[in-house]
Amino acid sequence: MDEALKKFAIQLLKQGAEVEDVAKRTNLSKGSIRALKAHIRMGTYGGSTRLSSEGFNREQKSLLYNPKDGYFLGRAPESGEKVFWHPFSEYTANPHIMIIGESGYGKSYATQCIYLEFRKASVGSIAIDFSKSMSRIQCEDSFLRHAAPVFIDAGTDGIPLNPLKIDSNDGTGPLNIAVRIADTFAAIYRIGVQQHALLRDAVLEAYARKSITPSNTHSWHLRPPTLAAIPQILEEWSEDRTNLNCRLTSKLRSHISTFFMFETFRETPRQLAWRECFEHNRCTVFQLEKLENRTKAVVTEFLLWDLLHDSSYRLDRSPRFVLLDEAHHLSFKESSPSIRIIREGRKFGLAAIFASQQPEDFPQIVYSNTASKLIFQISDDNEKVARKVKKKCQGLGSAGETATHISRLPKGTAFFIEGNEAATIRIASLEDRL
Numbered sequence: 551m552d553e554a555l556k557k558f559a560i561q562l563l564k565q566g567a568e569v570e571d572v573a574k575r576t577n578l579s580k581g582s583i584r585a586l587k588a589h590i591r592m593g594t595y596g597g598s599t600r601l602s603s604e605g606f607n608r609e610q611k612s613l614l615y616n617p618k619d620g621y622f623l624g625r626a627p628e629s630g631e632k633v634f635w636h637p638f639s640e641y642t643a644n645p646h647i648m649i650i651g652e653s654g655y656g657k658s659y660a661t662q663c664i665y666l667e668f669r670k671a672s673v674g675s676i677a678i679d680f681s682k683s684m685s686r687i688q689c690e691d692s693f694l695r696h697a698a699p700v701f702i703d704a705g706t707d708g709i710p711l712n713p714l715k716i717d718s719n720d721g722t723g724p725l726n727i728a729v730r731i732a733d734t735f736a737a738i739y740r741i742g743v744q745q746h747a748l749l750r751d752a753v754l755e756a757y758a759r760k761s762i763t764p765s766n767t768h769s770w771h772l773r774p775p776t777l778a779a780i781p782q783i784l785e786e787w788s789e790d791r792t793n794l795n796c797r798l799t800s801k802l803r804s805h806i807s808t809f810f811m812f813e814t815f816r817e818t819p820r821q822l823a824w825r826e827c828f829e830h831n832r833c834t835v836f837q838l839e840k841l842e843n844r845t846k847a848v849v850t851e852f853l854l855w856d857l858l859h860d861s862s863y864r865l866d867r868s869p870r871f872v873l874l875d876e877a878h879h880l881s882f883k884e885s886s887p888s889i890r891i892i893r894e895g896r897k898f899g900l901a902a903i904f905a906s907q908q909p910e911d912f913p914q915i916v917y918s919n920t921a922s923k924l925i926f927q928i929s930d931d932n933e934k935v936a937r938k939v940k941k942k943c944q945g946l947g948s949a950g951e952t953a954t955h956i957s958r959l960p961k962g963t964a965f966f967i968e969g970n971e972a973a974t975i976r977i978a979s980l981e982d983r984l
Contacts, residue, residue, distance in 0.1 A: 556586065563587050613641050614971045621667040622983065623660075623924070623966060624975040633966060633975045635664075635922055637901045638869060642969055643921045645869075645901035646892060650909055650935075651926025656962045658683040660924065660977045661873060661905060662693040665833050667983065669697045673869050674828025676857075678850050680876035682839040683905075692980045699833040704849060705840025708816040713777060713852040714756070715821075716770045719863045725764040728753035730885075731780075734851045735806055737881035738844050745802040748795060752783045776817055781810045809845050815852070824860040828870050847879045854887035858900070867899035877904040878911035892919045909935045923967040927959040939965075943972040 555576045562572045569583045576583075613636060620634030637645035651657035661677075661684070668675045677684050677699075686694065686701065693699075702709060713731065716723050732750040735741060741749070754764070756779040762769045781803060787793050788800035827834040836853065838846040854872075861870060872891075874880060880888050891902050892915065904916055909928060917938055930936050936953035940946050955974070956965055963976050 624977040646920040647922040648920040649905040649924045655926040672831040675871040676834045677873035678836045710818040711822040714774045723770045724757040733885045737883045738847045861898040861900045873903040877906045882913045925965040
């Protein structure tokens with residue numbers, strides 16, 4: 551295509567001329583003109599990857615490019631304007647962000663950049679790392695030096711936390727914890743209603759053997775049992791031939807036995823303190839890659855429940871960020887901690903960063919309740935992501951054009967959505983941030 555005719559056609563289209571009229575005046579095909587029109591809408595003609603900001607009013611655009619209370623993400627490739635993420639802005643519906651992108655296009659690097667911004671802003675954060683994307687080996691040297699993350703290797707060293715501990719603020723004591731434990735295993739291991747009841751009763755029996763009962767609130771201050779008591783009780787029940795549920799108990803014990811083999815949660819003189827994990831702009835990384843997949847999921851659920859409980863009772867509401875990598879391993883059932891964080895996290899100052907490779911890894915509730923999205927190159931053949939983005943954002947072309955744009959993003963470049971705004975940005979490097 552002749553470059554002069556191309557520029558002339560672009561000028562006419564920007565002035566509002568119809569495709570047929572431009573085709574006649576330039577002798578270019580209608581197909582070529584439509585392609586140029588699509589690039590203009592997306593702001594990608596001439597090889598650019600910046601989304602056009604046409605259609606954004608001044609008030610909206612000021613949030614996207616406003617550094618106040620925001621975390622620096624990157625720059626618009628053409629203009630060089632800085633783009634910021636504002637999780638706790640009054641204009642943002644919720645503080646959560648969804649990050650998706652195929653392997654090798656910059657998702658993990660961008661996460662490190664965001665966590666370095668937390669460090670610079672003296673904000674505490676944690677990461678629950680399923681796949682070693684934030685391990686010492688995978689992280690950039692500059693991130694390790696300047697973010698100074700603290701690593702907890704759950705597979706080798708375990709986690710100093712007892713999921714059966716009863717908090718003094720918990721109004722239902724052991725009964726609530728027993729149901730929570732059973733719900734978690736039911737969601738991850740897909741056990742049935744009867745096995746759910748058996749597991750719940752086994753937890754309550756573990757408490758009873760420590761003289762802790764739901765009706766006696768004073769007993770809640772006694773030293774609780776550990777998770778290791780549960781498989782022991784299930785083994786006793788399965789071997790008791792007078793027990794009508796012995797066979798069902800035996801199946802339950804076999805089904806969930808893998809989790810207890812890892813002994814991930816361990817009693818130590820010094821137990822995990824969330825306040826220490828978040829204080830002094832600290833980044834704490836829980837590494838789960840050495841654990842079996844379902845064990846990873848259960849460990850994450852228990853960690854999130856404890857974190858949520860701690861966050862809901864703290865006096866200050868300073869921001870806390872938690873990265874949930876490989877989010878498709880999570881349970882998003884109604885009774886899960888992930889759903890409660892999504893719905894109630896803002897009032898506790900708790901923001902979730904959900905990261906995964908494919909859009910199919912997220913249920914609708916995550917799409918609907920993450921006000922911000924950072925999308926690296928993905929194949930959006932069915933236009934599922936594009937249609938959702940188009941409903942939210944102004945100034946975009948068709949869903950097909952948006953899907954094409956997302957599928958062609960180069961490495962290190964992402965499509966960022968916050969509220970009803972969108973921009974294509976190039977993620978700023980760790981070195982630039984320092």
